[in-house]
Amino acid sequence: MRMLTRLETADSLDPVSDKLQEAVAALVRPRRVRDWLHGTWLGHPLHPVLVQAPVGAFVCAAVLDLIPGRSRSATTLIAAGTASAAPAVAAGLLDWSEMTKDRRRVGLVHAGANLAALGLYAGSLLARFRGDTTRGKALAFAGLSVAGLGAYLGGHLAYAQGAGTNQAAPEIARIPPGWTPMGSLASLPDGRPVVRNVGEVPVLIYRLGDRVTAMIERCAHESGPLGKGDVVGEGSEACVVCPWHGSTFRLTDGAVVHGPAASSQPVLPTRVRAGQVEIRQP
Template sequence: MLRQLVNRLEQASALDPAGDKLKAAVQATIRPRKLRDVLHGVFLGHPLHPVLVQLPVGAFMSAAVLDLLPGQRRAATALVATGVAGALPAAAAGLTDWASLAREQRRVGLVHAVGNTIALGLYAGSLAARMTGRHRFGRMLGYAGLSVAGGSAYLGGHLSYKEGAGVNHAVPELRMIPEGWHHVASMAELPVGKPVVRTVGSAPVLLYRHGDSVTAMIERCAHQGGPLSEGEVTGSGPSACVVCPWHGSTFRLTDGLVVRGPAASDQPVLRTRVAGGQVEISLP
């Protein structure tokens, strides 16, 4: 029953007007590219949001335990304050990721964000009550906030594990490539500086020739599976990059390094070798 209700959220087009307005607001507010890359977690190699949520979740749960024990009012209040403060950067990272998701994912993510906002409001009220001596009321608000946050966390899990938000969409393509070396092209078929797509097993592979060397990477973007072969190539030589046409994730063609988000993971690169003018690739 619960899963059916959540699955219906993916098709709830009535959420789109509010979601579109929030997406525009997020993109207008978080404009600097470097800031967006930090919030996406490009420097980490995976999304930053799951890392940041550990602080408020841990603080709120610890406060809930201390609220059951005598003589722990000050400690519980300090933990609630820590959780409220820690929730703000976690929300910023989450909203930045959310704004670059597919529409069906954004619908579930919107409800997830609303739930988190309600939970944060309850905890802010709990903190205010505790600081003005109304500890019993503060505890009640805290437990209410924890309950709402738990439901919202379920939606976050649905987003990640059922809908694939935040996961590396290129890695499953590696499973489609058989073991061993596979012939993909001759050097004569690969123009210098222009990506070429070949299928190995059932996985599309992007080949890029730079001088006498060839790099091969999974063609589906790590962020949302977009077709990198349809993206623009920027720069030249060792610094040449391909830009995903869907959301603008940028990867260096010589080694798959993610240069710009929203992708946080590097693009998987395959092993290559050239013998007798023939190019072969194999799994890393």
Template structure:
């Protein structure tokens, strides 16, 4: 029944009007590219949001354990303060990631965020009760907040592991490519300083040649699967980058390193070799 409810949530188009307006506002607030890259986790090589949520989640869970033990009232209150304070940066990173997702993912993400907001409000109420001497209400509100946060965590897990939000969707394509060397063709046929696309075992591969050096990477953008082969090339030579035409993720063509988000991870690359003028590729 729970899975059926989440499945219906993915298709609940009534959320789209709210979702679209919020997306515009989030993108307007996070317009500076450097700020977006920090919150996406591009500098980390990994989405930042899952890292930041560890602190509030850990603090709230620990407070729940201490609330069940005698004589731990002050320690539990301190942990709830830590959890409430650390929720803000985690939420900021989550909203920026959410703003670059597809509509069905944003529907689930919107309810995930709403559940977390309710949980946070309950924890703030718990602190207010504790500071005014109503310890029983403080514990009750904290446990209610933990329950709601658990529901939000379930939706967050569904968003990541079932819908693929935040995952590098190009990685499965790399697994389909040959582990042994597969010939692509004469290197002389590849344009220099300009990416081109070849299909190998049903997988589109983006090739970039600088002199006699060729880089190969999965052509499907790791963020949401956009066609990098149709993207704009910025820069030149060894510093040239390809910009995904869907959401603007930017990868250096010589090594696939992510330069700008929303992609947090690097684009999967392949081994290349040239023998007798013939280019071959293989998985790492």
């Protein structure tokens, strides 16, 4: 754990990280492509889904390499795993480019380990094609070991550093379970979101006629202040754009429209009683 803490604070990695981040941003410009790779259409990051193909192929190949007479099948699986890694790498790099510096430091080593593992698997394929099965197996097992290190760092990114998770979701637990008054309906501007606090939790409230929507104000991607973001569109299709990274959410239901956020903004139940707007925990 001390090594991971040192890695998170290793600012010596920042020059390489910053250059690579700039390169990824320049290479992947179309919004449609970025949304697809982020997994905006899927409802959660695409990268963890895509890595299942190469990881599954490599693990199965390792099992077959331990069974006599199965090296040809193992070679096929390694070839499939190596080929399927490209889209997983693309999605992972784009997600990584939108992270904070501490996460990018760990992510840089995570990516380096996985690329090294791919290099070992490519060497394994070459050895197998040349008829050197023993060397091919050795390189494949080495590749699986290095990929395991990469997976460990990926798990640290996701579970210890919260990369790729919905940053707004924990705020829901801080909302009271009972109905909480947020002010009168008449005090809310029609067609323009406002920020109201429930204790220490900022909530973004949007009124459209007699209908009121309330969502957690901190962006699901990296906790950016949605209350300071621009509003695009009108009426039921109006969206708020996070001022930090451009994630876009529909105000009437919190649905994510554009990334880098891959999940929708948490929405809170609302009601209007005696002219007063009330919200509660879902």
